[in-house]
Amino acid sequence: MDQHIAETTGYHDAEWHAHGHHKESFVTKYIFSQDHKTIAKQFLITGIFWAFIGGILSSIFRLQLGYPDMSLEWLRPLLGGWITDAGKLDPEFYLALVTMHGTIMVFFVLTAGLSGTFANFLIPLQIGARDMASGFLNMLSYWFFFASSVVMLCSFFLKTGPAAGGWVVYPPLSALPQALQGSQGGMTLWLIAMALFIVSSLLGGINYITTIINLRTRGMTFARLPLTIWALFLTAVIGVLSFPVLFSAALLLIFDRSFGTSFYLSDIYIGGEALSNQGGSAILFQHLFWFLGHPEVYIVMLPGLGITSEIISTNSRKPIFGYRAMIGSLLGIAVLSFIVWAHHMFVTGMNPFLGSIFMILTLIIAVPSAVKVFNYLATMWKGNIRFTPGMLFSIGLVSFFISGGLTGIFLGNAAIDIPLHDTYFVVAHFHLVMASASFFGMLAGVYHWFPKMFGRMMDEKLGYIHFWLTFIGVYLVFFPMHYIGIAGFPRRYYSWTTFDVFNSFTDLNTFVTVAALITMVAQFLFLFNFFYSIFRGRVAPPNPWQSNTLEWTTPLHPGHGNWPGAIPTVYRWPYDYSKPGAEEDYIPQHIPYSQTMESNLPHENDLIALEKEEEDIVIDESSESH
Amino acid sequence: MGTNIRLVESPQKTLSVHPHKFALWLFIVSIVMIFASLTSAFIVKQGEGSWLEYNLPSMFWFTTATILVSSVLLQWGYFAAKDDQFKKLNTLLVATIVLGLLFLAGQWLSWKQLVDMEVYFAGNPAGSFVYVLTGLHAFHLVTGLVFLVITLISALKNRIGSGNMVRMEMCVTYWHFLGALWIYLFIFLIFYH
Ligand code: HEM
Numbered sequence: 001m002d003q004h005i006a007e008t009t010g011y012h013d014a015e016w017h018a019h020g021h022h023k024e025s026f027v028t029k030y031i032f033s034q035d036h037k038t039i040a041k042q043f044l045i046t047g048i049f050w051a052f053i054g055g056i057l058s059s060i061f062r063l064q065l066g067y068p069d070m071s072l073e074w075l076r077p078l079l080g081g082w083i084t085d086a087g088k089l090d091p092e093f094y095l096a097l098v099t100m101h102g103t104i105m106v107f108f109v110l111t112a113g114l115s116g117t118f119a120n121f122l123i124p125l126q127i128g129a130r131d132m133a134s135g136f137l138n139m140l141s142y143w144f145f146f147a148s149s150v151v152m153l154c155s156f157f158l159k160t161g162p163a164a165g166g167w168v169v170y171p172p173l174s175a176l177p178q179a180l181q182g183s184q185g186g187m188t189l190w191l192i193a194m195a196l197f198i199v200s201s202l203l204g205g206i207n208y209i210t211t212i213i214n215l216r217t218r219g220m221t222f223a224r225l226p227l228t229i230w231a232l233f234l235t236a237v238i239g240v241l242s243f244p245v246l247f248s249a250a251l252l253l254i255f256d257r258s259f260g261t262s263f264y265l266s267d268i269y270i271g272g273e274a275l276s277n278q279g280g281s282a283i284l285f286q287h288l289f290w291f292l293g294h295p296e297v298y299i300v301m302l303p304g305l306g307i308t309s310e311i312i313s314t315n316s317r318k319p320i321f322g323y324r325a326m327i328g329s330l331l332g333i334a335v336l337s338f339i340v341w342a343h344h345m346f347v348t349g350m351n352p353f354l355g356s357i358f359m360i361l362t363l364i365i366a367v368p369s370a371v372k373v374f375n376y377l378a379t380m381w382k383g384n385i386r387f388t389p390g391m392l393f394s395i396g397l398v399s400f401f402i403s404g405g406l407t408g409i410f411l412g413n414a415a416i417d418i419p420l421h422d423t424y425f426v427v428a429h430f431h432l433v434m435a436s437a438s439f440f441g442m443l444a445g446v447y448h449w450f451p452k453m454f455g456r457m458m459d460e461k462l463g464y465i466h467f468w469l470t471f472i473g474v475y476l477v478f479f480p481m482h483y484i485g486i487a488g489f490p491r492r493y494y495s496w497t498t499f500d501v502f503n504s505f506t507d508l509n510t511f512v513t514v515a516a517l518i519t520m521v522a523q524f525l526f527l528f529n530f531f532y533s534i535f536r537g538r539v540a541p542p543n544p545w546q547s548n549t550l551e552w553t554t555p556l557h558p559g560h561g562n563w564p565g566a567i568p569t570v571y572r573w574p575y576d577y578s579k580p581g582a583e584e585d586y587i588p589q590h591i592p593y594s595q596t597m598e599s600n601l602p603h604e605n606d607l608i609a610l611e612k613e614e615e616d617i618v619i620d621e622s623s624e625s626h
Numbered sequence: 627m628g629t630n631i632r633l634v635e636s637p638q639k640t641l642s643v644h645p646h647k648f649a650l651w652l653f654i655v656s657i658v659m660i661f662a663s664l665t666s667a668f669i670v671k672q673g674e675g676s677w678l679e680y681n682l683p684s685m686f687w688f689t690t691a692t693i694l695v696s697s698v699l700l701q702w703g704y705f706a707a708k709d710d711q712f713k714k715l716n717t718l719l720v721a722t723i724v725l726g727l728l729f730l731a732g733q734w735l736s737w738k739q740l741v742d743m744e745v746y747f748a749g750n751p752a753g754s755f756v757y758v759l760t761g762l763h764a765f766h767l768v769t770g771l772v773f774l775v776i777t778l779i780s781a782l783k784n785r786i787g788s789g790n791m792v793r794m795e796m797c798v799t800y801w802h803f804l805g806a807l808w809i810y811l812f813i814f815l816i817f818y819h
């Protein structure tokens with residue numbers, strides 16, 4: 001097999017010209033491409049597509065919540081039979097909208113769209129590799145995601161509608177077709193789509209980990225890795241450990257739905273008649289689901305944290321504050337994320353002693369999270385900040401991470417969580433800390449690496465308008481939800497006007513809806529900017545942000561294999577910004593200490609002797625597969 | 627590269643493990659997570675009561691023996707490949723495949739034994755779990771058999787030998803893992819059913 005790989009990849013001599021012999025057709029170049037950069041763009045564009053679908057779904061259900069009396073007749077061309085004869089949204093379809101919004105945003109946008117894009121794009125470029133460990137598996141990873149997307153999209157066109165049991169698909173609601181229309185065909189397609197999605201995530205994750213561990217260039221030690229790579233690495237590790245558990249949960253649910261088993265079902269009466277299912281337990285599903293579910297929220301969050309570390313340091317023109325503490329806190333979060341899942345289950349009647357243990361573990365997560373926030377702020381402190389759109393979105397992430405993290409500490413206390421569980425308070429919490437924060441991480445990354453992806457710059461002015469509208473919009477949407485939640489307003493309710501207690505919130509709900517619609521419309525600015533700039537943007541300089549990492553040493557349009565000549569060697573960490581004595585305020589990673597005598601610290605001068613040896617290392621790329 | 631590494635002859639990569647082998651180990655980790663979660667679910671469910679009591683099919687002893695022997699034979703084949711004894715390698719690969727098929731047949735018969743004992747897939751979760759665990763393991767075993775067949779084909783084309791062991795090593799690792807996984811499941815079931 002080795003031999004075979006060396007033959008087909010053409011990397012025998014590590015020289016660029018070997019690549020010239022590739023004859024690439026349109027199909028192998030843009031569709032079934034094995035080039036990590038193209039696959040990254042495929043993930044990005046699919047992710048953007050899903051983000052807009054998810055956003056439109058939420059706009060529809062926000063209309064229902066904000067304007068309960070409005071006639072939605074005008075949506076009939078889009079929604080057809082889901083608008084009732086009275087011109088209202090069908091109540092079951094409301095549930096389907098909420099479910100699909102959650103599923104799409106959490107999995108398709110913020111997992112596949114975010115990790116898929118940036119892990120694929122940045123890992124080889126920032127560690128100095130020609131491509132991923134296996135280009136073929138990488139390609140498969142995208143196409144499994146694509147297949148999963150197609151199946152999920154199809155479920156919208158079923159007569160009984162898509163899955164409607166919430167993104168957490170708790171049985172028995174999701175297990176019994178009698179319970180909800182959405183638990184019929186829609187739920188089956190949901191499960192198939194998620195199974196494909198899990199395969200895609202595992203293929204991707206295994207590849208990312210292998211690449212980071214095996215294919216780093218000369219000198220790229222773990223202590224010199226950019227924080228983006230650290231974050232993407234740990235994200236992939238969490239994914240490989242937790243997605244299989246979601247698979248188990250889904251598998252047992254499939255058996256319960258279609259093969260008559262009773263893993264999650266027991267003592268159920270429908271219309272006075274007992275079902276034959278005995279001996280199962282719905283709580284079992286919650287344990288399995290949240291064993292993935294909680295790590296999943298960090299799968300969504302960590303890439304954003306990594307991206308912002310990089311962008312904040314670059315644009316503050318200062319070394320990241322506490323590089324090792326940043327790595328340590330990422331590791332801490334990754335480990336802790338596996339032992340806190342039951343904080344989603346405080347109201348399942350669990351043993352209070354067990355509840356306290358999970359409560360303490362949950363609160364401990366606040367420590368590494370706070371370390372990260374502190375380090376971001378300290379990095380910006382007295383920095384020479386350049387407010388690029390990417391930087392603004394990164395600062396936005398930090399802001400959301402703080403405001404949403406604080407409410408996490410409330411919810412982590414079982415006694416406070418019990419009245420707040422399943423209210424809009426939880427919705428506010430996770431939309432700030434997870435949804436908005438990692439969306440901002442993703443947008444920051446797109447603005448920052450767009451020049452490397454497409455060789456052109458995005459329009460800054462539009463970027464600023466997009467940022468301010470979105471930033472203010474997000475707070476206007478989610479901040480009021482805290483109050484609604486404390487008042488006891490439950491999530492996932494189609495209609496609340498019949499409850500006197502909640503009627504006083506009508507105005508607030510209308511306000512939230514208006515803010516949400518404005519925020520949604522602002523995203524079209526981004527969409528326009530993105531596609532316009534791909535074709536018409538200003539041509540980018542080679543290193544537009546004067547950044548230190550290796551990707552900026554590649555040509556403007558890197559070909560397959562990334563570097564035309566040999567891969568650069570790395571001599572220093574990626575955060576030498578504004579080093580005292582240096583001519584410029586940045587020193588890229590591939591500049592040896594022997595060329596920067598004026599700014600070296602004493603121990604760095606000692607490293608010069610070793611640099612000579614490092615240069616002599618020959619990377620034998622013939623055995624390197626991709 | 628650490629600061630004190632002396633690099634005399636052209637060292638190659640940051641890690642000496644072949645990337646594909648490394649990826650295989652990660653794949654194994656994800657399979658372990660599936661079974662770890664299912665067996666924990668088994669224990670959690672059992673702790674909640676309404677659990678059916680039953681005996682394990684006696685066929686499991688037979689299938690355990692087959693899979694153990696198959697692993698020994700494949701290891702023997704691995705040594706043969708290292709010594710370039712191609713004939714022996716091919717025979718041993720075929721023998722492993724046959725034993726693998728025998729194992730699958732045995733698992734099927736053990737399901738029949740379960741049915742005879744009135745333990746059904748669609749019934750009390752206690753029984754359903756046995757079907758799920760064995761069925762999912764059998765599914766992975768089929769992927770192992772496919773890998774063995776691919777390896778056998780390369781062996782027949784003389785693509786495996788002392789100078790070219792990556793595929794053979796990966797195949798052996800995966801097969802041993804599947805064997806070990808079964809032993810784990812069997813012992814688990816003996817203690818917890
Ligand atoms: C200071 C750290 C955090 C603590 C103590 C914390 C605590 C909690 C608790 C106790 C709940 C359950 C509330 C309930 O359902 O009653 C919850 C929900 C949630 N948290 Fe956090 N959280 C923290 C940070 C995060 C982060 C960083 C993310 C994502 C990146 C996140 C995402 C979520 C999500 C998505 C839910 C709701 C899931 C659902 O029910 O649909 N949390 N959090």
Ligand SMILES: [Cu+2]
Nearest residue numbers: 294341343344
């Ligand atoms: Cu959680």
